[in-house]
Amino acid sequence: xxxxxxxxxxxxxxxxxxxxxxxxxxxxxxxxxxxxxxxxxxxxxxxxxxxxxxxxxxxxxxxxxxxxxxxxxxxxxxxxxxxxxxxxxxxxxxxxxxxxxxxxxxxxxxxxxxxxxxxxxxxxxxxxxxxxxxxxxxxxxxxxxxxxxxxxxxxxxxxxxxxxxxxxxxxxxxxxxxxxxxxxxxxxxxxxxxxxxxxxxxxxxxxxxxxxxxxxxxxxxxxxxxxxxxxxxxxxxxxxxxxxxxxxxxxxxxxxxxxxxxxxxxxxxxxxxxxxxxxxxxxxxxxxxxxxxxxxxxxxxxxxxxxxxxxxxxxxxxxxxxxxxxxxxxxxxxxx
Numbered sequence: 395x396x397x398x399x400x401x402x403x404x405x406x407x408x409x410x411x412x413x414x415x416x417x418x419x420x421x422x423x424x425x426x427x428x429x430x431x432x433x434x435x436x437x438x439x440x441x442x443x444x445x446x447x448x449x450x451x452x453x454x455x456x457x458x459x460x461x462x463x464x465x466x467x468x469x470x471x472x473x474x475x476x477x478x479x480x481x482x483x484x485x486x487x488x489x490x491x492x493x494x495x496x497x498x499x500x501x502x503x504x505x506x507x508x509x510x511x512x513x514x515x516x517x518x519x520x521x522x523x524x525x526x527x528x529x530x531x532x533x534x535x536x537x538x539x540x541x542x543x544x545x546x547x548x549x550x551x552x553x554x555x556x557x558x559x560x561x562x563x564x565x566x567x568x569x570x571x572x573x574x575x576x577x578x579x580x581x582x583x584x585x586x587x588x589x590x591x592x593x594x595x596x597x598x599x600x601x602x603x604x605x606x607x608x609x610x611x612x613x614x615x616x617x618x619x620x621x622x623x624x625x626x627x628x629x630x631x632x633x634x635x636x637x638x639x640x641x642x643x644x645x646x647x648x649x650x651x652x653x654x655x656x657x658x659x660x661x662x663x664x665x666x667x668x669x670x671x672x673x674x675x676x677x678x679x680x681x682x683x684x685x686x687x688x689x690x691x692x693x694x695x696x697x698x699x700x701x702x703x704x705x706x707x708x709x710x711x712x713x714x715x716x717x718x719x720x721x722x723x724x725x726x727x728x729x730x
Contacts, residue, residue: 458494469503477507491515519546526552545571554579563589570594581605593618599644602626610634617642628652628672640664646690651675660684671695674719678703689726695719 465477477498492515498504505523518524524547544550545568553569556579569578570591577600585606592598598619603612608630616625617638628651635650640661648665651674658673663684672695681703685691693711696704701720704710708722 455490458490462494462497465498465503466501469501477503479507479510492517495520519543521547523549525549526554528552528554529558530556544568547572549574551575552577555583556581558583566591573597576600578602588612588615590615590618592616595619596621598622600624603630604649605629607631610636614638620644623647625649628674635659635662637661643667646670648672651695656680658682658685663687666690673697673700676700683707686725688724691724691727693721693723695721 479494495504495507495515495517498507499520504520507521508523508525510518510521510524510527518527527544527550544553544565550572551574553572553575554577566589569575570589572595574597575595576597578595578598579600579602581602582605585603585608588603588608592615596619599621600623601616601619602624603616604626605628608627610632612630613627613632613634614636616622616627617636620641621644622642623644624647625645626647626649628649630653632650633654633656635655635658637659639645639648640663642665644667645665646667646669648662648668648670649672651672653676655673655676656679658678658681660682662668662671663682666688667690668688669690669692671691671693674695674697676697678696678700685694686707694704694708696719698718698720704720704722708724709728711721711723713720
């Protein structure tokens, strides 16, 4: 029997009582091949229906059928409050996933699916209460071109896509209409251009576009999201920190390692609650003295080659024995 090393499908169903399974069943030691796993806490029960970590890949359809039956039974007995669907190893079974979503929708429960991991089915717009989408590609041939219309997912809060090298520009446009989006991650997706949609994302707080090919102009577009708290843009082609960054008054974490930045400008001092600044592996030539005024700045992380720009002006904290990264602190932070 061919054994699959990753999860085929998993559905987690939560509801308000212990009535689904007897306590002896809930407390037993779970076996590898158990299809139904249950745990209880604070008068709530969680049932996990899955094919577990070691499952015959050919059983995908039967696993989804079993999951559907368990969800249906739980719906008949008690009020469900949420479903998480994971399908990490079903890349070639799009129809199975789409049909499963349709079956859940037909019994009126599609709105309870609030998180999807793995495959994003073509009929994802049926999941009108979806909060989170997470997709990890194989870094080779995976494509993100199967969203019917993500703009209809009005409650979407998080989108994470990594190692997916054929990226749909249509998806980027649709992202701009997601008013409730808080976290957006496109990592190692070979992105070469960021569309001008960030000014519409008033709820966006965290972005991670690391390991792409984004430029300083793309950085400027991202900075139009004025409520950003954290920005991760390491390993891109950024050669300058735009002046617009000074308008981000909520910014606390900025990670720009492995870029082409030569100067750290005074405008960064306007980010008055900035706590962490990471500048590893940049060809930095100058650092504005204005940054010394940042009272909340816990540390600046730099590489050995630019240590001289901080020595004597900033307070040396320590050097990591494992990585060699060097940590400095501002004068304003020390004087508090």
